Amino acid sequence: MSDLTGRCRCGRVSLRARAAPLSVRACHCGDCRKATGAPYSVFLEFALQTLHWEQEPSGVSCRGVTRRRFCQNCxxxxxxxxxxLPGQTYVLLGMMDEPELFEASDHAFTHEALPDVTIPEGKRRHPAFSVERP
Ligand SMILES: [Zn+2]
Ligand SMILES: [Zn+2]
Structure with missing residues (x-):
């Protein structure tokens, strides 16, 4: 597999992944909605050691034990x-140069899903987190 690459809208932040994502997950929670503006978000879970940032994002928005990073330019x-969940990060699907390669297997916070969002048949549904926190 050739490396997977991604970049933000302006290109200042970019990454290269040396391994496929560990999982692909959708989240329908209101916090993701506020953070992205989209009805729901899709994340690629990567082990940190498989990700190389050509340029890391400098923007960060913290809430409790969570951090959402963004490009401060765009x-x-x-x-x-x-x-x-140390050792991993969840990259927004929209960052990837070939987002069509990835399909979410799990949908989290389905109880918060908006009424006009259809979760495809055969996907695992989780009323809250799809990844257990210790
Ligand atoms: Zn940018
Ligand atoms: Zn969420």
Missing amino acids: GSPVDYRDDR
Whole structure:
């Protein structure tokens, strides 16, 4: 597999992944909605050691043990980290140069999904987090 690459809207923030994402997950929670403006968000879970940032995002928005990073130049949301899940980061699908390669297997916070959002058949649904926090 060739490396996966991604960049923000303006290109200042860019990354290269040396391995496929560990998982692809959608989240319908209101916090993701506020952070991105989209009805729901799709995240690629990467082990930190497989990600190389050509340029890391300098913007960060913290809430409790979570950090959402964004490009301070163009505002693109970049990734999400949770201190309870060390060693990994969740990169927004929109960052990737080939987003069509990825499909979410799990949908989190389905109880908060908006009425006009259809979750495809066969996807795993989770009323709250799809990844257990310790
Ligand atoms: Zn940017
Ligand atoms: Zn969420």
